[in-house]
Each structure stands twice: as structure tokens, then as C-alpha cells.
Amino acid sequence: MRLQDIVRGLEEGNRRALARAITYVENDYPEGKEIMKRVFKKTGNAHVVGITGFPGVGKSTTVSKLVQKFREKGRKVGVVAVDPGSPFTGGALLGDRLRMEGLDVSKNLWLDPGVFFRSMSSRGRAGGLAAKTGDVIRLLDAFGFDVILVETVGAGQSEVDIVEVADTSIVVMMPEMGDDIQINKAGILEIGDIYVVNKADLGGAEKTVKWLKSMIMMDQEAVEILSKTSHADEYAVESGEIFERMKRSSDWTPPIITTVADRGEGIDELVDAIEKHFNHLKSSGKLKERRVRRISREVFSIITEEIRNILINEKGGSFREVVEMVVNNEIDPHTAAERMIRDLRTNT
């Protein structure tokens, strides 16, 4: 497919064009960048919902039921499901799609023209998403999906990249995944706009809900206490996004929804919570705020990447030179970096 066919295809709602555009973007082909430039103006309308949580808690099953509910409400739904790619072989077994079963057998989610599902390998990247997940979300956004569900890899405790792309982040838990200390550990359990306790038909769900409740309450208290200390500004700077997200709890208390996803129980409540959160983001001006922060970071990281490329390609010779000097103990890494930056400033 040629570039102009893909761009036109995207405008005309051709799913084949979308699929190919994603491939180009995912593999970082020059065509991918060109496509992103051309479709960018059409982005910014979708509600991006992230679903994260430990492996096996029911993220994919929850996603499939959410797809069905949003379809019943007439929304078009795009799904990006990320599974881990091996850092050793580069291979991946992408097994999220197979959970795509609605409760209503007469409605086939695989063939529904209002649904597009794409599996992605994280390609060895830590953080829970693939490097290009953000751009793939934009393609789906430009294509006209109203809701985009982003499923992370089965996350460990510190994979919190989802907050970089999602307007609403959902953390899925299940009973017996640890006690109140586990729940109060930093990382993934700090990022939820909504918490889900799935497999609630198993014993122990009430305990998990109780611990989550107390964790969220303490979040709010922590913010109040920290903002009263003399170095409150420092907290805001040092913990950046997380502090911001904790601060939001002053006007948004993350709800805890209990679900039995494979039977569809609790999914209506979850959809309500998702929509409520989006309305809250819009009416409070926080959607804009979040997007500003996100775009700043994104542009920043593109610049970093570009500088890296300049260092590797154009300045490869002098870069290797200073590295060699550090290896030989002639200069230290900071001096080496200062020299390279001086070089970049004067010669570009």
C-alpha cells in the first residue's frame, strides 16, 4: 500500500489502511512518521482508557466486556493490547485477542465494524507499554474511535507508563493478592483513577476492597499533610506526575468497583465510573492540564532521541573519542558530556 492510499484509506474508514499504518508506525518506518504528521490534526477527540494490573487478574476479559458495553451505547471502540516481547529472542505470544468474547453471542466483537483490535508486543521495553503505543492510540483516535481501551502487559509493581497515554487509568486487582502492606506499596497502586476488584466471587474480595479504600483515604490525607509542610513545593517538583495525580483526589475520589468480568457482573458500574471520570476531567479543566503535561514530555523525549541520533551518527567520531578518554581515566563522564554539549552548541 502506498502512503497516499493509506492516508486516504484512514480518512475513508478503511480498516486495512489503519492496520498497515499501525505496522509502519510500530516499526518506526519513515512512512509512519509521515502518516502521523498528516493525521495529527484529527486526533484529540477520543477518550483513552488504560487498563493495567498484575498478570492473570482479568484485564483482557474486562476489556472485552467493556467493548461490548460501549458498543451497546453506540460508541466506536479501538483496542490496543500490549503483551510482553522477549528481551532475549524478540519473540512474543500475544494472547489478549482470544479473550474477546461478549456476553451476547449474537453480537460478534471480532467482526463488528465499530471495533478494531490490535495486539502489540512491548518489544522488550519496561514500563508496561510498547515504545509506539502512544502513536498507535493516535492513529485509532484519528480514525474516529470514541473510546480507545489500552491494555498494558501484566504489570509488576512499577510499570506505570499507562498514565503517560491514558486519560483514565484503571487498575485491576483480584482477591488474595497480598495484604494491606502490598496495597500501600508505591507504584502501580498509586495511579488508579478507578480501581477494580475482579473475580469478586472468590473469597477475600471484601478485604481487598477495604484495604484499597483505606489506601485511597490515606492518599488524600498524605496530600493534605504534604501540602502543609514547609517544602511542599519540592514534593510537587520531585514526584511530579504522581503528586499531581494524588492532588486530583481532592476532587475525585477513585471509586472501587467489584466485578466478575467473565460473567459481566459490575461492568455497567465500571462503564459509569469511566464516563463519570471523563466528564470530571473535562469539566474541571484537568483533561487539558494532563494533556499539556503529556505532550511536553513527549516532545521532550523526541528531542532527547534526536540528540542521541545526532551524537551517534553525525558526531559519532568525537563521541567515541570522549568515551575512550573516560575509559582511559583521562577525564570523567561529566566532563565528557560537557565537551559533547559544547560541541553540539557550536556546530549546529
Next chain:
Amino acid sequence: MERKIRVLVAKVGLDGHDRGAKVVARFLRDAGFEVIYTGLHRTPEEVAMAAVQEDVDVVGISLHSGAHMTLVPKVMRYIEEYGGDLSEMVILVGGIVPEDDIQKLKEMGVDGVFIPGTPIERIIDFIRKRVPEKKRGEKAKA
């Protein structure tokens, strides 16, 4: 970076024997491919739509039900109907397929048929060789 080869491993129809498909999926993963597994009991339409949306280089259809002469051409027809391009997609069939049918499937455009007992390295080598071949074929035509 070289483009990763994406493979859809599909179970189609009423056949519930997924051991082979799962083992193949696992070894293809270890061979460095990105493998999307469909799960059991997919219809030809579902498999075709998944192949198009996932933009895979290879579709591997596993069947032990004897319905290959009906279901495989259907999958291929729907891939084209949904806008997929069979001239650049490698189609593989795995499972119990009688000798006579292997030839017929190949005449229909199936690239390779692998019966029980096939060493997995043959499938891996076949994919590595056939995917770039087919892509080059597309370029030659354009």
C-alpha cells in the same frame, strides 16, 4: 531494525484440538516471531478479520477436523473480502491433511502444509524464507 514477522495462529471450526497450535505458537515465539493466538472455535470470518486488523505476515490455520477443504478457502476468501492482500500474506495449514488434499490446497494458494510429525524447525525455516520471498514478489508486480 528488521521488521518483526507477525504470525496469526488460528483454530477454525468445531475442532477442539489445540495442543498442536499452542505448541507451534510457543516455538514460533521462541524463534523471535510475534505470534497472535486466536483461541478455539473461530469462524473463517473471524480469522480473516483478525489477520487483516493485526496486519500479519503469516496466517497459520490449524485443523484436525477434516474440514480443511471447506474452511481454508473460506478464510482466504474473507481475507480478500476484508481488504487483505493474499499476494503478500503467507498462508500455512497445519494438522491432519491427506496427501491428495495437500496438493489441492497448494493449488488454491496455500504456501505450506505441515502434517503431524513435522519437525518445528522446518516450519520456522519455511516462514523465514517464504515471508521475504512473497514480499519481494509483491514488489516485482508493482
